[in-house]
């Protein structure tokens with residue numbers, strides 16, 4: 001068994017817990033969808049910092065440029081940034097997935113001004129201050145702090161494990177459950193449906209396997225790194241379960 005297979009086996013019960021969560025079927029009217037989105041939007045946002053951290057590791061943007069190792073990972077991470085930071089809407093407009101999510105929120109009458117203002121003046125040093133001044137619930141803060149905690153470790157294999165197991169290999173099944181079980185039609189929330197389907201399509205086939213490869217490259221033969229990758233993966237999935245528990249409790 002490879003180390004990746006070992007991690008995947010260890011994560012199976014957590015993924016099962018996440019995918020069988022009761023929150024999905026509880027999103028059954030417009031009010032609940034608004035509440036769901038107003039709280040979930042912060043993990044849509046913090047994902048980008050994970051991606052940018054990894055892009056900066058494999059394909060730094062600061063000059064002078066030079067050829068670097070792991071070209072297929074560079075292609076992969078640049079491709080993710082392209083789609084996440086500048087994707088096309090069905091009407092042809094181009095924007096980040098965070099902005100797309102905010103539009104989808106506005107479409108169903110959720111408060112998209114709050115997350116948008118929250119990120120406007122965000123810096124690398126005022127995150128906690130912003131979360132306090134925008135009165136984000138402690139449960140939401142915990143999820144964001146978890147993500148930025150991974151980045152604060154300055155260990156690329158930890159960021160990659162959070163990205164790989166806590167996002168790319170987790171999101172397609174999770175969103176599939178949400179699409180199947182929530183009682184919100186495509187007519188009620190067209191952009192939200194588009195957002196979910198787009199992620200199932202993008203992440204499923206190519207992103208998942210490439211993210212696994214990224215973890216393999218970064219952990220290489222280092223036993224401690226593999227252990228940290230597993231712990232990070234478990235923490236990330238648990239963090240999402242905690243977020244779902246919280247949102248379910250206020251629906």
Ligand SMILES: [Fe+2]
Pocket residue numbers: 084097199
């Ligand atoms: Fe996205």
